[in-house]
Amino acid sequence: MASYSLVFLSAKALDLANSYRMNPSLILASSFIVVILIGTFLLMLPKSTKEPIDLIDAFFISTSAVCVTGLSPIDISQIFTNFGLLVLSVLIQIGGLGLIAFTSVFAIFYAGSTSVYNQLLIRDMIYSKSMDALLPTLLYILGFTLSIETIGAFLIYVTVPSSLFTTLSDKLIFSAFHSMSAFCNAGFSNLKDGLSNEVLLKGNQFFYLVICALMFLGSIGFPILINLKDKLFWKLKKQLFPSTGEQTNFIRFDLNTKLVLITSSILVAAGTVLFLIFEYDGTLKDMSFFTKIVQSLFNAILPRTTGFASVNPADFQPSTILLVCLLMWIGGSSQSMAGGVKVNTVAVLFLNLKSIITGSDQTGAFHRAISEKAVLRAYAVAFIATVCVFVFSFILILLEPGQPIRSIIFEVMSALFTVGSSLGLTPVLSGESKFVLCIAMFLGRVGLLSILIGLLGHRGAKGCSFPNEHIIIN
Known part of the structure; x- marks a missing residue:
């Protein structure tokens, strides 16, 4: 109801x-x-x-x-x-x-x-490519989501320690809730102490691997998931029904899919290695080596997407907190459950930087050019996100003068980039500060740039062209 x-x-x-x-x-x-x-x-x-x-x-x-x-x-x-x-x-x-x-x-x-x-x-x-594909695309989004969450709930059910629950229904509710929360990148937990629960940490580490997979799938975006599905079905069809003639309807990974998958993989790999190095003798100190690897992977994925916590972020080394802040700023993919400026944006910024350094006239990769409009939008998104961090942090510093600046900036970035990690500041904030964080979460999810375009997008000068003039930029 x-x-x-x-x-x-x-x-x-x-x-x-x-x-x-x-x-x-x-x-x-x-x-x-x-x-x-x-x-x-x-x-x-x-x-x-x-x-x-x-x-x-x-x-x-x-x-x-x-x-x-x-x-x-x-x-x-x-x-x-x-x-x-x-x-x-x-x-x-x-x-x-x-x-x-x-x-x-x-x-x-x-x-x-x-x-x-x-x-x-x-x-x-x-971001459907045609109106004819709207209904199939929408149904695929819903069907894929429910299918993944159902599979995830089953895998969580068989990997989570039964000793945590008194009844079968409690275990079923836990499995369904955490599968949905992980795939939607929400990070809520209905278990006391969340995923840092001691029984969970000492239990089957494959539980955390299942959560990692759900978080990653939810963070790469529906256009990529649809492209992956189309490519997989095309390959299966090709294997099951080989054609003797010329192959038709070839399905390829588009540039957006390639950039997202490559950039995301690099971030996950680099984040895992760095977290393992920074926290090896810190929050991971008393764990087995396999558990340290799993927990490093888990903590490398979640800052870009989800607010779960297997270890207390307040106990992180300063270098780890800086790493987490960077991953929160980057976030997941466009049209995904995740927040941040998005890996698409970061990839475009790096490719544009490369083109500027090398003197190329075009920004692109894999023999494909990226439109100038997309490049400008990437810079706008990154700029607005960075400014918002300063603005919201400044407001909270004024409202909460007794709180550490590090905790305030971390909480603001967590809210603005819809991550959900915390250094423990949220419960002690005043009502006014909580409302400010609500605004930050809302803008982070909807997108301040999109709102500004919606409000002011038709007020620019149309049909006129001005003379060019050089601006000195070092």
């Missing part, structure tokens, strides 16, 4: 926004606000919690769930009932999939069709 109400009311909000022909980014932003407010109300219900919680805490958790961040001022494993966890799961799922894709699929099923404007809107939001 909770999920149906959320979807129904969100769809109504979407239809109202559509009637005014709003920019897709503004529709997404307004829809997120509606769901956050509905989620706040549902989390405040007596049947959602074992004890009453403050309005600001309910609003904060609802925002964190819809923005798939994972920050929380309270221990959800001790506060929320099974109904509250269900509400939280629905909020995470809606936020992870993207509200427009979610409500549009329901609109297709209940109304039977969508308007041309709706189809164009959905195409823009999910």
Whole structure:
């Protein structure tokens, strides 16, 4: 009932926004606000919690769930009932999939069709290459998500220690909740002490490998997942039904897929090695070598996507905290569950830097050129993200003068880039500071650049050209 109400009311909000022909980014932003407010109300219900919680805490958790961040001022494993966890799961799922894709699929099923404007809107939001592929793309997104989460829940069920649970239903709820939370990159846990629980750490390390796989899949983005699916099906078809004639309908990895997979792999490998080196005699000190490798991999993936914690970030070495901040800034892939400036952006920035250094006229890779518009957008995203870190950090420093600056900057980056890692600052923040972090989570999920384009994108000078003039840049 909770999920149906959320979807129904969100769809109504979407239809109202559509009637005014709003920019897709503004529709997404307004829809997120509606769901956050509905989620706040549902989390405040007596049947959602074992004890009453403050309005600001309910609003904060609802925002964190819809923005798939994972920050929380309270221990959800001790506060929320099974109904509250269900509400939280629905909020995470809606936020992870993207509200427009979610409500549009329901609109297709209940109304039977969508308007041309709706189809164009959905195409823009999910980056579908044609209107003919909208419904298959949306259904694939939902079907793939549910399939991966189901497989993930099964693997978690068989790898998690049974001694953690008193009943079979508790173990099933834990498995389903953590599979969804990991794939949607939310990072919430309904277990006391989360994934740093001592029984988990001393148990089967393959549990953490399953979580790693779910986090990584959720962080690479739906366009890449669709491209991977198409390539896999094409190869299977080629093997099962070999053609004697010329091969047709060849499926290739596009440039976006190649850049995301290569950049993500480099970040995971480098992050794992560096974390192992920095924390070998620190937070990993009393672990076996295999466990250290697994935990290093786990902690190399989660700063770019998810707010889980297997070891306390407050105990990290300064070099590790700096590494985590860099990984949080980078984040996952565009059109994924993850936040950050995105690996696509970082890849384009490095390729453009290479072209400038080498004197090339074009930015590109793998015999493909990247459009100038994409390069400029990459610089804009990186610039805005960096400025936002300074602005929100400055505001929190003014609001919380007694808190360490390191903890404030870390918390701001975790919220702004929808990561959810914490040095323990969130629970002790004032109501005003929590609201500031809510704004940071919202902007990090929706995208400040997208909102600015939606508001100001049609106010530029059209149809006129100005003379060029040189600016000195060293």
